[in-house]
Amino acid sequence: MHSTPDITFVGGGITGLLCARLFALAGASVTIIDKNQIGQESSWAGGGILLPLYPWRQADAISQLVIPSIKAYPKLVQDLIDATGINPEYLVSGLLMNSLPDSDDAHAWSNKYAIKTSIASSKQRQQFPHIQDSSLYLPGIAQVRNPRLLKSLKQDLLQRGVKIIENCAIEKVTIKDNHIIEITSHTETLPVKQLVVSAGAWTGSLWPQLLGKTEPTSAKVFPVKGQMLILDAPIGVLDTMVLENDRYLIPRRDGKILCGSTVEHADFDKTTSAQAKQSLVNFAHNLLPELRSAPVIHHWAGLRPGTEQGIPYIDQHPKIQNLAISAGHFRNGFAMGPASAQLLYDLVTEQTPKIDPTPYQLSAQH
Numbered sequence: 041m042h043s044t045p046d047i048t049f050v051g052g053g054i055t056g057l058l059c060a061r062l063f064a065l066a067g068a069s070v071t072i073i074d075k076n077q078i079g080q081e082s083s084w085a086g087g088g089i090l091l092p093l094y095p096w097r098q099a100d101a102i103s104q105l106v107i108p109s110i111k112a113y114p115k116l117v118q119d120l121i122d123a124t125g126i127n128p129e130y131l132v133s134g135l136l137m138n139s140l141p142d143s144d145d146a147h148a149w150s151n152k153y154a155i156k157t158s159i160a161s162s163k164q165r166q167q168f169p170h171i172q173d174s175s176l177y178l179p180g181i182a183q184v185r186n187p188r189l190l191k192s193l194k195q196d197l198l199q200r201g202v203k204i205i206e207n208c209a210i211e212k213v214t215i216k217d218n219h220i221i222e223i224t225s226h227t228e229t230l231p232v233k234q235l236v237v238s239a240g241a242w243t244g245s246l247w248p249q250l251l252g253k254t255e256p257t258s259a260k261v262f263p264v265k266g267q268m269l270i271l272d273a274p275i276g277v278l279d280t281m282v283l284e285n286d287r288y289l290i291p292r293r294d295g296k297i298l299c300g301s302t303v304e305h306a307d308f309d310k311t312t313s314a315q316a317k318q319s320l321v322n323f324a325h326n327l328l329p330e331l332r333s334a335p336v337i338h339h340w341a342g343l344r345p346g347t348e349q350g351i352p353y354i355d356q357h358p359k360i361q362n363l364a365i366s367a368g369h370f371r372n373g374f375a376m377g378p379a380s381a382q383l384l385y386d387l388v389t390e391q392t393p394k395i396d397p398t399p400y401q402l403s404a405q406h
């Protein structure tokens with residue numbers, strides 16, 4: 041017989057883990073269930089840039105979660121290092137954006153949210169021969185190294201007594217008097233007090249599977265494949281993140297350089313293609329010719345939890361009193377992570393959220 045945790049998360053990517061941590065810090069007993077190993081899906085596959093690619097082109101509801109998250113990262117990362125000794129490699133490497141036809145909008149957005157900007161430095165101009173006058177440098181933008189942040193979070197949660205159940209796909213819930221009383225996988229049934237669905241790209245199909253055909257709400261979350269690769273370059277070849285026409289380079293601390301990413305609608309297919317690899321390699325070589333001698337050491341794909349406008353669903357179910365959702369963070373699950381977790385925490389614990397929860401509701405147009 042299992043004792044019933046205060047809160048149970050279905051899905052242990054960055055979304056579930058960050059939120060679980062807030063409940064654990066508040067003294068709740070927490071269980072996280074994942075159909076694979078936690079932190080191995082979209083969250084593992086991502087680039088870890090702590091800013092949407094072109095935030096001014098996106099819904100303001102995204103910036104509302106990004107700005108407080110950016111501010112929260114330094115403390116979060118330091119706390120994780122202190123607790124676990126695992127460094128998530130938070131690095132303020134700055135972001136150089138080239139080829140901006142809407143640089144006026146970019147400046148207006150940066151001013152509104154007090155994000156520091158500057159023009160490209162002379163070193164950057166020498167390094168990137170085709171840099172344009174409209175380019176914009178954001179020196180304060182940071183990155184994290186996804187696998188390390190996830191490892192550190194997992195270790196921290198385990199140390200705080202959070203129960204992690206892996207290789208357990210939840211397939212069914214039992215609802216009684218508008219309450220979920222238990223959840224069921226292929227092999228086990230677990231009692232629940234409060235349930236959060238944080239199942240990333242799988243949420244769109246899992247939600248109706250769990251709640252049935254007559255369920256009035258829908259969580260329109262769908263998989264959007266992203267392919268990415270990493271180049272083995274010596275330290276010092278690149279020291280800032282660079283973005284051009286939706287593609288980017290991210291230099292890690294050890295010199296390795298990530299190059300991303302494709303945006304493909306291919307259902308749940310995670311295979312990589314030679315064509316995408318070549319296209320990413322061409323981008324990298326064209327942007328930074330020095331990379332021609334840097335071999336590709338890994339190429340992978342992940343499934344972003346897409347929504348129409350990239351706005352996640354963060355809400356309590358309107359009828360089922362102990363069911364909440366946090367899913368659909370699309371391209372910005374890390375950039376929105378800490379504030380997204382805080383919003384869900386506030387809603388579940390019935391505290392007044394610091395940001396307006398309306399755009400993230402199940403009933404909102406996503």
Ligand SMILES: Cc1cc2nc3c(=O)[nH]c(=O)nc-3n(C[C@H](O)[C@H](O)[C@H](O)COP(=O)(O)OP(=O)(O)OC[C@H]3O[C@@H](n4cnc5c(N)ncnc54)[C@H](O)[C@@H]3O)c2cc1C
Nearest residue numbers: 051053055075083086087088089210240266342373374375
């Ligand atoms: C190539 C690429 C680049 C990206 N770059 C960035 C970036 O630079 N910055 C940024 O902020 N974001 C980026 N992202 C997006 C970011 O990675 C995602 O928004 C984020 O990882 C979503 O996290 P999640 O926890 O919601 O989903 P996931 O990490 O996918 O986690 C969902 C979890 O739910 C589990 N699950 C699903 N169904 C069930 C079930 N029935 N039972 C139990 N468990 C279940 C899955 O196994 C999975 O572990 C990128 C994504 C990709 C693919």
